[in-house]
Amino acid sequence: MTTIGFIYPDHAAEDDYLLAQQLLGGADSEQGDIRLPVEHIYGTDLHAVPELLDLGSEARLADGAALLAKHEPDAVIWACTSGSFVYGWDGARGQADGLARVAGVPASSTSFAFVHAAQALEVKRVAVAASYPDDVAQLFVEFLAAGGIEVVAMASADITTAAEVGRLAPDAVVRLAVQHDHAEADAVLVPDTAMRTLAEINAIEAALGKPVLTANQVTVWEGLRLTGTTRLVRSMGRLFRVRG
Template sequence: MTALGILYPGHFAEDDYARIEQLIGSDIRVDLVRIEVAEDIHRTDALREMGSPERLAASVEGLRLAGAEAVVWASPSGSLGYGWQGAQEQVRALARAAGMPASSTSFAFVHAVRELGVRRVAVGAPCPQNVADLFADFLRAGGVEVAAVQAAGAVTPEEVAGWGEAETLALARAADAAGAEAVVLPDTAWHTAAYLPLLEESLGKPVLTANQVTVWEGLRLADRRVNAPALGALFTREPIVQV
């Protein structure tokens, strides 16, 4: 049994993780610790406060006691306000506090793009444009080319959590751009796990979503590989051999 620890902000799409655990169908356990946030809003100062090292460190004891082998901070926006270097220090501090390998959803997207062997992506973000642009800048700092950024303008995670198949597919299609080899949909408040096969079939290319890559990142840190086609191309590829 491999146990993955997820630090999840709020109470929006946490049921995506139970679905992903079920779709993996292996000896993988996904344990969530919910982090209460003072202000659920897509605004940069609130996002920095939500991802403060002190707040994250105070939440890891339960994961340690549950036997987690790796921990992932499941909030892209909760890392973006720190920039690439600051987000690296954020996860280093989390690893020290947790006593286990650590990462965040923001870095998970960069690693997942590399895993797929693609270079150029399109971004479809539910949040306002300024936060979506921060995410695109983060990808670029990780060596990912961004072909286009489509922002839907949702101000709160609660709004995004209410989206279903129609809204998800519409934003993914609007975000897709000529030359993009994959489409990236970043928000862990967004229910997307059930739609991955539909999204990839509709767009004809890999689709990476926040809760999907968060679990994948935990597996990567724990040195586990699983084959789960219902979770998209990311969960069906053999490891990329770096030369």
């Protein structure tokens, strides 16, 4: 049994992780060898820099690791893009390293998951379709650049809270990704774990004719990567059809 624990801020789209567990052949399937437990930490759901710095603080993540301990995870992921990239590359590295120390297992975050997933797909140039306000979205662009990924186009939907993002209808999620593609982009990135995307990934990729990387998708993939687990499925986008 492989158990990957996710620390998720507040409530918005955490049911994507239950869906991922089902699609990957999780604990309630015949294979039954993957568990993806989610535990929540609470702060503000504002997409604003001071609030995001507080949300991703060492103390809050330590609380999340303590909640996950009962699941005996093999790896732990901070399932929040903005609450990790807002620290910058070095700060986010320190954040993940600190989480690994308190959890006692390998750890990472959604921001690093995007970089590692892009590397697995050999993606160098991307378009970003962000739900955040522009100033927050720009910090994601800077984080990707530090990871060697060029952003050729960036759109920000200026949605100020995670709760509002979580209420987006499936067709709105598809439109956000498809309408903000760029001809020079190798892939489109949709960076918000508050957005339900897993059920829409294949439709988006079919419309784009290129990979799409979404926050909850890459977060799950990162956990599998950290545990050395490979699971190839057709239902979670091109990322899950390659060996990372």
